[in-house]
Amino acid sequence: MTKRRAAILGTTGMIGQRFAHMLDDHPYFEVVAYCASDRSQGKKISEVWKLPDAELSDDLEGRAIQQTVAEDLSREGVELVFSGLPSDVAKDIEDECAELGMAVFSNASSHRTDPDTPILIPEINHDHLEAVDIQRKRRRKGGYIITNANCSVTGLALGLKPLVDAFGIEDFHVATYQALSGAGYPGVPAVDILGNILPHISKEEEKMKSEGRKILGRFEHGQFVDSSVSILASCTRVNVRDGHLEAVFARMPDMPDNERIASTLGEFKSRPQELSLPSAPVEPIIVTAAPNRPQPLVDSLAGSPERARGMAITVGRIRTTEDSLRLFLLVHNTIRGGAGGSVLNAELAHREGIL
Ligand SMILES: NC(=O)c1ccc[n+]([C@@H]2O[C@H](COP(=O)([O-])OP(=O)(O)OC[C@H]3O[C@@H](n4cnc5c(N)ncnc54)[C@H](OP(=O)(O)O)[C@@H]3O)[C@@H](O)[C@H]2O)c1
Structure with a gap:
């Protein structure tokens, strides 16, 4: 099976590192871009890694961090984005990614109250995925945002x-x-x-x-x-x-x-x-x-x-x-309540055919 091309936003943060660990060698997704702010640009993942209970694989430790630019991700053929950005930053960047046709799986609170954006927990409200159809219609290239809860x-x-x-x-x-x-x-x-x-x-x-x-x-x-x-x-x-x-x-x-x-x-x-x-x-x-x-x-x-x-x-x-x-x-809080929640949401979206 061809894996879907993914990016992580906020890679150096608490949530971003969990994303990097959970998506390493994932059966559905391949991370092709590890992003953070310009402060981290060019650093290797091994230089920013702080998770004591998650080992860094050989493949992951040498990957370089790039600046977060939605157009660059689109040019790199990224299909889905895992966001661990602070809410004030996430709002615009996530919207830009969705407008460029990407599926965004976010941890930030900025879009949780949008009327066509689900706060998805697949065990509880998988039927809320229906809202995505409505959201896609208002975006230029059919992208969308799915959030997970606080x-x-x-x-x-x-x-x-x-x-x-x-x-x-x-x-x-x-x-x-x-x-x-x-x-x-x-x-x-x-x-x-x-x-x-x-x-x-x-x-x-x-x-x-x-x-x-x-x-x-x-x-x-x-x-x-x-x-x-x-x-x-x-x-x-x-x-x-x-x-x-x-x-x-x-x-x-x-x-x-x-x-x-x-x-x-x-x-x-x-x-x-x-x-x-x-x-x-x-x-x-x-x-x-x-x-x-x-x-x-x-x-x-x-x-x-x-x-x-x-x-x-x-x-x-x-x-x-x-x-x-x-x-x-x-x-x-950073796995089920954070990165893992978004990964599960993306897995559900993939299997339900909306990715
Ligand atoms: N921690 C939790 O338990 C938890 C649980 C659920 C949801 N959340 C939510 O998840 C999000 C991330 O939380 P966190 O705890 O991982 O935060 P964090 O540790 O402060 O990490 C923030 C990340 O965002 C990057 N960033 C900051 N400003 C940026 C900018 N202007 N452009 C691009 N990247 C930027 C940082 O990169 P640099 O290192 O380069 O600055 C860093 O990678 C927040 O919205 C939070 O509310 C957190």
Whole structure:
């Protein structure tokens, strides 16, 4: 099979490095351009590599970083773009790539609220891909943008979806304990976070609500219709490298018991598993009965096969009463909540024939 020609934008960043690792020797895609800002132009990937848990292949380490110019990518025959750009920069560059006919798979928030742009999580809302048809019509050369969600929302939405569908639970509160890598480079100053917890992450609580409702909602008659699910969030930054832990609370009369909640989450599978997409975890939600899990240090890289490491969320400490539910969930913020989410979206688009 001929591989599709891809580019990575923001290669030197937290998300960009994950892209480079996940797309190395990918069965569907071949990265032909590694881009970043003019500050990084000409550097070898080995000079900027900072991921301690992902080894750099011989092929990847010698690749050079180029400046991000949409016209250059178009001339190089790039068909799809994986974007790990900061939102303020991403807006125009992603639009330019899409206008030049490329398919853009973005981590940035700049296009998430566009009325014809899906926030895609293939296990939850693969039907939202329909919006892409509408978007392509307004762009000159049929390109489009598909975003993935904010990293905390991705884990939360994945955990909530089976509970909303099976039991109609609608009223959720969540407290997050978010890792430092979620803030990118250079991130939070060490002096602010060492021995500390920061009880505010700009715009995060609003995104949990608005993105969560769009993702869990429907796409019908050419538009997104938000879910009626209520999500009230309190977000904190903690001194952890990778992995966002989230404490979820829900209330409903006649709450199902622990076993039903656990089996509903643990048995959940969807379109990516049906299609055996290369980065799809066999079990998207891993349920643990251990009393002290999930933990970021132990469980962040959950997921199999090897290509899907970090793509499963882990749920534990499920506790129910007659009218309440509490649980913890953990998501790897730069893999499932970041680069891996976009890679899975592109794999789905490829297999559904829209690439
Ligand atoms: N970190 C997470 O957990 C996470 C999760 C989900 C979504 N996101 C989103 O993903 C995006 C990337 O986040 P990150 O954490 O990877 O950020 P980051 O570590 O700060 O990396 C930013 C990247 O963008 C490049 N860049 C900056 N300005 C540029 C410009 N003017 N032109 C071209 N390239 C430019 C940087 O290149 P240089 O090194 O050359 O400056 C770097 O490669 C953000 O929109 C973020 O909100 C992050």
